[in-house]
Amino acid sequence: EAQVTQNPRYLITVTGKKLTVTCSQNMNHEYMSWYRQDPGLGLRQIYYSMNVEVTDKGDVPEGYKVSRKEKRNFPLILESPSPNQTSLYFCASRLTSAFSYNEQFFGPGTRLTVL
């Protein structure tokens, strides 16, 4: 089944404790992206990757890191989480990264709480 998977689905942590949220897709998509979703603010892009070893900042990159060493995986790293990073996080992927749009597939989400 074609899908985007994220782990963990739920995470409660404390300020300053490094964490990684994994994202994996099995559709051989070039483009992957991370979003956060907050009430009243909609989905905001954190980072995206056009292909392996190519990443760039989205609208709200502060406090986050990403890496793209393999095509299928795009982990989101919070080196020193803070309470304002409490949010619902989504990973997404789509087929091409060129100047055209293809359907974007979203993962099931990771609900993160930073105390």
Next chain:
Amino acid sequence: EDQVTQSPEALRLQEGESSSLNCSYTVSGLRGLFWYRQDPGKGPEFLFTLYSAGEEKEKERLKATLTKKESFLHITAPKPEDSATYLCAVQAESSASKIIFGSGTRLSIRP
């Protein structure tokens, strides 16, 4: 600045009562406008892509239309299972990577 505004924030309808959701956008050259459905606790699910003014797409009870300033998602004779949050997003011609989302319309259909 590129922007997407959806209205209303929430809409409650009786089963069978047709209505429309609005998505107004400001973007420097539209490459595409997209509609997604999001159920509670799940990731958004793709519905439609519209590329140019006058274009229409349909899927079951949903029909999306596009003008130069806004898009409408028309829901005809909705059923309770159509209850969800509907998200609108745009991609500007100037950016291959950036998709700007609206904050969504929360639709509730009463049996």
